Amino acid sequence: MTYAIELTGVTKRFARQVAVDQLDLQVPAGSIYGFIGPNGSGKTTTLRMILRIFQPDEGTVRVLGNELGTTADDRLGYLPEERGLYKRMRVRDLLIYYAKLKGNYDCRRDIDFWLKRLEAEEWKHKRIDALSKGMAQKIQFISAVVARPSLVILDEPFTGLDPVNMESLKDSVRWLRDHGTTIVFSTHDMDMAERLCDTIFMIHKGHKVLDGTLDSIQSQFPANRIRVRFADPHFEPAPIDGIEEGMFTGRYYELTIRDHQNLQPVLHQLIDQSEIHHFELIRPSLHDIFVRIARPDQSELLNQ
Amino acid sequence: MRKILTIATREYRAMVATKAFLLSVTMMPLLMFGGLVTMEMLQNVGEIKDLKIIVIDHTNQLYQPLNLAAKLRNKLYETDEQTATDSEADLEASGIDPKLLEQLAGDPQNRDEDDDFGSFSRGARFLLERWESSQVTDQIRLELCERIRNQELYAFIEIPADVLTAELPQSLEDFAALPSASFYSEDSTFSDAKIWFGQVINEFAKQYRLKELDIDPILVAKSSLPVRVRGMGLLERSSDGSIQAAEEKDDLSAILLPLGVLMLMFMVIFMAAQPMLESVLEEKSQRIAEVLLGSANPFQIMTGKLMGTVAGSLTIFAIYLGGAYVMAVYRGWTEYIPFGLIPWFVIFQVGGVLFYSSIFMAVGASVTQLKEAQSILLPVWLLLMTPMFIWMMVVREPNGPLAFYFSLFPPATPTMMMLRMSTGATIPVWQPILGMAVLVISTIFCVYVASRIFRVGLLWQGKTPKVNEIIKWAFRG
Numbered sequence: 137m138t139y140a141i142e143l144t145g146v147t148k149r150f151a152r153q154v155a156v157d158q159l160d161l162q163v164p165a166g167s168i169y170g171f172i173g174p175n176g177s178g179k180t181t182t183l184r185m186i187l188r189i190f191q192p193d194e195g196t197v198r199v200l201g202n203e204l205g206t207t208a209d210d211r212l213g214y215l216p217e218e219r220g221l222y223k224r225m226r227v228r229d230l231l232i233y234y235a236k237l238k239g240n241y242d243c244r245r246d247i248d249f250w251l252k253r254l255e256a257e258e259w260k261h262k263r264i265d266a267l268s269k270g271m272a273q274k275i276q277f278i279s280a281v282v283a284r285p286s287l288v289i290l291d292e293p294f295t296g297l298d299p300v301n302m303e304s305l306k307d308s309v310r311w312l313r314d315h316g317t318t319i320v321f322s323t324h325d326m327d328m329a330e331r332l333c334d335t336i337f338m339i340h341k342g343h344k345v346l347d348g349t350l351d352s353i354q355s356q357f358p359a360n361r362i363r364v365r366f367a368d369p370h371f372e373p374a375p376i377d378g379i380e381e382g383m384f385t386g387r388y389y390e391l392t393i394r395d396h397q398n399l400q401p402v403l404h405q406l407i408d409q410s411e412i413h414h415f416e417l418i419r420p421s422l423h424d425i426f427v428r429i430a431r432p433d434q435s436e437l438l439n440q
Numbered sequence: 441m442r443k444i445l446t447i448a449t450r451e452y453r454a455m456v457a458t459k460a461f462l463l464s465v466t467m468m469p470l471l472m473f474g475g476l477v478t479m480e481m482l483q484n485v486g487e488i489k490d491l492k493i494i495v496i497d498h499t500n501q502l503y504q505p506l507n508l509a510a511k512l513r514n515k516l517y518e519t520d521e522q523t524a525t526d527s528e529a530d531l532e533a534s535g536i537d538p539k540l541l542e543q544l545a546g547d548p549q550n551r552d553e554d555d556d557f558g559s560f561s562r563g564a565r566f567l568l569e570r571w572e573s574s575q576v577t578d579q580i581r582l583e584l585c586e587r588i589r590n591q592e593l594y595a596f597i598e599i600p601a602d603v604l605t606a607e608l609p610q611s612l613e614d615f616a617a618l619p620s621a622s623f624y625s626e627d628s629t630f631s632d633a634k635i636w637f638g639q640v641i642n643e644f645a646k647q648y649r650l651k652e653l654d655i656d657p658i659l660v661a662k663s664s665l666p667v668r669v670r671g672m673g674l675l676e677r678s679s680d681g682s683i684q685a686a687e688e689k690d691d692l693s694a695i696l697l698p699l700g701v702l703m704l705m706f707m708v709i710f711m712a713a714q715p716m717l718e719s720v721l722e723e724k725s726q727r728i729a730e731v732l733l734g735s736a737n738p739f740q741i742m743t744g745k746l747m748g749t750v751a752g753s754l755t756i757f758a759i760y761l762g763g764a765y766v767m768a769v770y771r772g773w774t775e776y777i778p779f780g781l782i783p784w785f786v787i788f789q790v791g792g793v794l795f796y797s798s799i800f801m802a803v804g805a806s807v808t809q810l811k812e813a814q815s816i817l818l819p820v821w822l823l824l825m826t827p828m829f830i831w832m833m834v835v836r837e838p839n840g841p842l843a844f845y846f847s848l849f850p851p852a853t854p855t856m857m858m859l860r861m862s863t864g865a866t867i868p869v870w871q872p873i874l875g876m877a878v879l880v881i882s883t884i885f886c887v888y889v890a891s892r893i894f895r896v897g898l899l900w901q902g903k904t905p906k907v908n909e910i911i912k913w914a915f916r917g
Contacts, residue, residue: 184899187733187734188734189734190899210735214730216727216730216731219725219726219727219728220726220727220728220730220731221726221728222454222722222723222726222728223726224454224458225454229453233446233450234731234735236442236446237443237447237731237732237735237736238735239442241442279731
């Protein structure tokens with residue numbers, strides 16, 4: 137397998153603080169790779185090292201086959217979080233500028249293609265500061281991909297978008313992958329990461345804590361919840377041994393169980409209370425896993 | 441290289457193709473020379489005002505000549521032929537020597553030569569009115585003042601009975617003992633009418649006194665004719681070996697030209713450096729810097745931006761030069777344009793723009809808000825402004841020690857050297873060359889240091905670093 141990005145033993149310090157500590161990372165070419173992690177965990181520092189804005193203090197960063205080097209790589213596209221646009225420029229001029237900066241001097245066709253694809257054609261003569269947040273976000277996305285990069289790094293690309301715009305942007309990300317582009321994006325939206333990413337990577341306090349496909353990650357974390365639907369929708373189950381907490385989500389009861397190895401007694405006790413239409417062991421969502429790792433007390437436990 | 445050009449082009453367009461640029465290109469000279477120009481324009485446009493002035497003449501001799509002099513003076517503003525002829529008839533009837541009166545009236549055409557810009561109220565007619573009653577109390581004065589406040593009256597002047605007849609003092613120092621007239625108006629300090637009254641009354645008093653002493657006024661006038669001392673340029677030997685006659689210098693080339701050159705240099709540097717601060721700040725706060733740094737290295741970004749700003753400053757220079765040329769042709773001042781200075785100006789301008797722009801960029805990269813930048817830039821501002829405070833001294837003594845050392849002090853070199861050269865004094869040619877060398881070396885140093893600060897500062901978020909921290913970035917990277 138070829139990797140678009142390979143980090144080996146990368147450490148980056150700022151003054152006395154270690155931002156990234158001995159990080160190893162491989163991003164397969166042509167995949168969508170999600171970066172998750174709490175604020176201040178070292179995500180942006182890692183992205184900036186990949187972009188060659190920062191140099192690592194230790195270890196190697198290999199991007200698209202190139203190791204080291206201080207010159208910016210034209211095959212990389214980058215979308216910084218939220219901002220990154222000149223407010224007083226017009227959409228089209230700005231896109232031309234960003235394309236040229238990345239060495240795409242014959243960019244008009246690409247600009248038209250993307251403006252059309254994201255239904256943004258009518259804004260092309262508008263000034264950036266006249267755009268709504270969602271519009272600006274789309275333009276920013278185009279600016280990152282307009283120079284046909286092999287690798288696109290998107291920092292929080294979906295914030296501030298309504299569901300319709302979000303879908304069209306997600307489609308575009310998939311379209312890029314299907315055309316051979318590697319996409320690395322960071323997000324706080326776990327749902328998005330679950331649905332869009334081929335591989336998920338989580339960094340916490342400068343260390344790698346998760347890395348792999350959703351399945352492989354979920355299999356590392358035991359399922360500790362069950363979902364139950366009773367025949368009588370208004371039925372409320374009485375407290376049961378082995379259940380820590382429960383909540384009604386509208387159609388289902390979601391119950392957290394103490395021991396996932398020992399489900400049978402729980403099921404028996406529930407059947408005794410009322411007729412059951414649905415019983416399911418649910419795997420932890422990425423959201424649950426994230427919270428489990430990043431919650432201060434829990435992460436202490438994990439490190440032990 | 442192509443990336444540098446791309447950045448330079450954007451920077452140039454961001455600077456030049458804005459309304460703000462157009463506005464500041466027009467506003468800057470207006471702000472700097474506006475006072476002079478508007479004054480001149482104001483007195484030529486608009487209506488001619490009638491200023492009503494009451495004369496309380498206790499001498500009973502001065503009102504008639506004053507009134508005639510005023511009429512004569514008003515003639516110059518009279519559009520109505522009939523009124524003009526009437527006043528001429530009055531003059532003949534009065535029997536006062538018309539030559540004297542004309543002198544008294546103060547011919548604006550003659551005054552033009554004494555005073556280039558004149559003042560506001562020359563566009564006004566003085567309508568004098570005699571106060572008939574000889575009894576004047578404070579009550580009456582108060583009532584007259586009320587009329588002035590109500591705009592019915594412009595002013596009143598009270599001339600004591602003995603202004604003409606008072607005994608002349610023994611010594612010239614005792615002039616204060618002589619009686620004085622009082623002029624009351626809301627703007628009496630600057631009033632042109634007050635000055636005019638002073639001139640006319642004094643001229644008349646002089647004539648009166650001379651007559652009393654039995655001296656022919658014409659003889660006095662003749663013996664008082666001035667000996668002119670002309671300020672000359674230096675003689676030169678021209679290329680064919682003959683000696684070129686020296687030219688008489690005038691105020692225009694001695695003061696206005698150096699001032700203009702100084703202002704132009706200042707404006708060009710200011711207008712080029714300030715947008716750099718703003719553009720770097722925008723790139724930093726909008727996180728465009730990361731996109732840029734992901735596309736080009738700091739050296740390319742900095743070079744591109746500096747090229748853009750130099751191009752912008754040359755555009756400003758071209759606009760002003762063109763404007764100045766058109767104005768010079770229009771006013772017949774083409775001989776004053778120092779064409780030989782233009783190449784020097786361009787060289788020093790490029791140096792100055794690079795020098796200051798790189799400092800402004802470094803500061804822009806170090807701070808997060810314009811407000812913070814301003815406090816750090818205060819000393820830089822002072823450096824740039826220094827020539828403004830001492831320019832008069834430099835114009836007086838272009839080869840004096842102050843002028844010499846300041847013009848070799850890099851931050852002041854562009855403005856000072858050009859100021860010295862534009863005075864027309866002979867500056868040894870090694871001095872501008874040395875100045876240029878000093879400027880080039882310090883600019884290279886400045887750009888180098890600034891680019892290091894720029895690189896670190898651009899990604900610096902959070903609290904504003906202290907000045908010593910910024911200096912640390914420059915030397916440790």
